[in-house]
Amino acid sequence: MKSIFKFILNRIPRPILIRLSYIIRPLLAFILKGNKFTDPIDGKQFRSLLPYGYGKQRSNALSPSTLSLERHRLLWLYLKNETDFFDAPKKVLHFAPEQAFYKRFRKLKNLDYTTTDLNSPLADVKADICNLPFESDQFDIILCNHVLEHIPDDIKAMSELYRVLKPKGMAILQIPQDLSREHTFEDNNITDKQERAKIFGQYDHVRVYGKDYFDKLRGIGFQVDPVDYTKKLTPDQVETYCLAKGEIIPVCYK
Structure with a gap:
């Protein structure tokens, strides 16, 4: 299989x-x-x-x-147990909306929910993350998960995310991250798809983020809380929900 x-x-x-x-x-x-x-x-x-x-x-x-996937189930548990996402009125911007969330978030009456992506059939707004068609300070919550590793100019993308987030708003910006690396790795000279998949985890990823990912976000202006939510769950829960132990949720604030 x-x-x-x-x-x-x-x-x-x-x-x-x-x-x-x-x-x-x-x-x-x-x-x-x-x-x-x-x-x-x-x-x-x-x-x-x-x-x-x-x-x-x-x-x-x-x-x-x-x-x-593991990251979606972990995020769901975090939003459900640690935030008021499912209850309080929120204006939400969701990049590359995942099927696991899309219909469920769309049905929540407390959310003013907008999805965006360049290619996804689930996107309300077709947009480039580096040049967003939204006014500044618009959204209470931004969900942008496993997107930035695809973006050549991730600093520009992070700056746009910061711009459209409301003051005191929350952005959850999950990425595939190798916590054994101090520094993010990029090499545009590697062009073979199989080799890129081997090194970067996927052929269309442009980097492997290291521990310095959080510093990149702080450099934009975000306050960053790297949350290891699996530590708040029991070992049985981690196994039953098929989570990746130690996976970090980067919770960012403006």
């Missing part, structure tokens, strides 16, 4: 994958039904989750019901 999913991820464009998933998802959820793992987003249980990864594949990573 891992080889099949690896082939699909590397050969089929993401917008097409999104459309196909609506057909395949119910069948996968039925086949894998069980009681070993739980997706906290919808509460459904499975005997196993699906493998996922463009390079090295991770076992029990992709939920067959919501199509959430």
Whole structure:
């Protein structure tokens, strides 16, 4: 199964994958039904989750019901347990909206919810993250998860995120991060897709962020709280929800 999913991820464009998933998802959820793992987003249980990864594949990573990955389930738990996201009136800007969240966030009556992306069929506004068509100080919350690693000028993108966030607003800017690296690594001379996938984790990533990611954000003006939310959960919860122990949620404030 891992080889099949690896082939699909590397050969089929993401917008097409999104459309196909609506057909395949119910069948996968039925086949894998069980009681070993739980997706906290919808509460459904499975005997196993699906493998996922463009390079090295991770076992029990992709939920067959919501199509959430480890980072999505972790973020859901953080928003639900540690914030007023689901209750208080908020104006939200969501970049590259994930299927695990899109319909659920859209239905929340407390949210004024806008999605944006250059290519996603789920985007309300087609926009370049480095040149956003929004006035300054517009949004209470910005969700921008696993986007910045695709952007050549990430400093410009961070500056735009800071600009459109309201004072005292919150931005959650998750990225794939190698915490064993002190410094972010980039090399545009590596052009082979397989080699880029091996080094950067995905062929269309332009960097591997290190610990200095938080300093980059602070340099823009953000106050940064690197939250390891798995520390607030029990080991059983981390295993049951199929989370990545030690994964950091970069919670940023203006």
